[in-house]
Amino acid sequence: MSALVHIVDGDAASQAGIDRMLRACGYRTKAYVSADEILSQIPSGEGAGCIVMDAPAPDSSIPDLVSLFSKAGVSLPVIFLADRGDVRAGVRAIKAGAEDFFTKPVEREEFIGAVDRAVLRHQIANEQENWVRMARARLDRLTRREREVFDLVVRGKMNKQVAFEIGTTERTVKAHRHEVMKKMQVRSVVELVTCAERLGLLRPVIP
Known part of the structure; x- marks a missing residue:
């Protein structure tokens, strides 16, 4: 089964464009209109994937949002998209733990490359977590x-x-x-x- 990318964007046109791009590259997608919505449906048991999310305004609130995901138990890597942004906003996002940061409209090849890397990293992390869980069970x-x-x-x-x-x-x-x-x-x-x-x-x- 292909990886699932969760798209969080309140702009229907923007969301649809990202959705088409991801599906054309073989990804499954699931859409949300806000951070609150995805947090109320914390992704679990979906296998490897990532979150592509419209960056909150102001950009300075990105670290708080990343922390909120972490505290809620969401381990999926997050890629932020912004209508406008500067170098500081991107650096702030990466330092906060985001996987990547892009300004819309995204360059397809670069964006899909970032999604591929995020999904692979999440897959490896899941495999390691599963291995540790099974090994600890055997140890017990x-x-x-x-x-x-x-x-x-x-x-x-x-x-x-x-x-x-x-x-x-x-x-x-x-x-x-x-x-x-x-x-x-x-x-x-x-x-x-x-x-x-x-x-x-x-x-x-x-x-």
């Missing part, structure tokens, strides 16, 4: 002893060292290690370490 299935083995193995401890630290036999450690690998769905210690790193579980050890 480890028993207390398996978690101890996991923590030591990803820090480079050999079976013999792990056995000494947790007070058991090397044979038992091997059994626990096998279960850890199976439950975490990895095939090597390298993959297990990578998993721990991506979950933010590896921190410098201070003597």
Whole structure:
């Protein structure tokens, strides 16, 4: 399914023009007339996408709007469009966390390029979030002893060292290690370490 672009623009003619441009490039679209409307229908479960939004007036209120989206749980990248704008307005928007800023009428190739980048970034972020959620669920299935083995193995401890630290036999450690690998769905210690790193579980050890 193609990505969904949410268009927020109270000007029907402007909204229709952006809609046609996006649909011609294979995007699905959904229209809103105001920020309040999209906030009342917070996009969720739509997969990758972004928001293309008419910039509020004055431009100085852009940071407040971006913050409002963030607080409402809207993770979609936002591209602002303005009837008129200056360099300061664009810089203000980017510093506030907007994906990009354009002055109408937009240059088609440049605008679609920005939408493509925004959608790709959102897709990557979603995939990372889904991976972390699944990995944490697998981690939660480890028993207390398996978690101890996991923590030591990803820090480079050999079976013999792990056995000494947790007070058991090397044979038992091997059994626990096998279960850890199976439950975490990895095939090597390298993959297990990578998993721990991506979950933010590896921190410098201070003597």
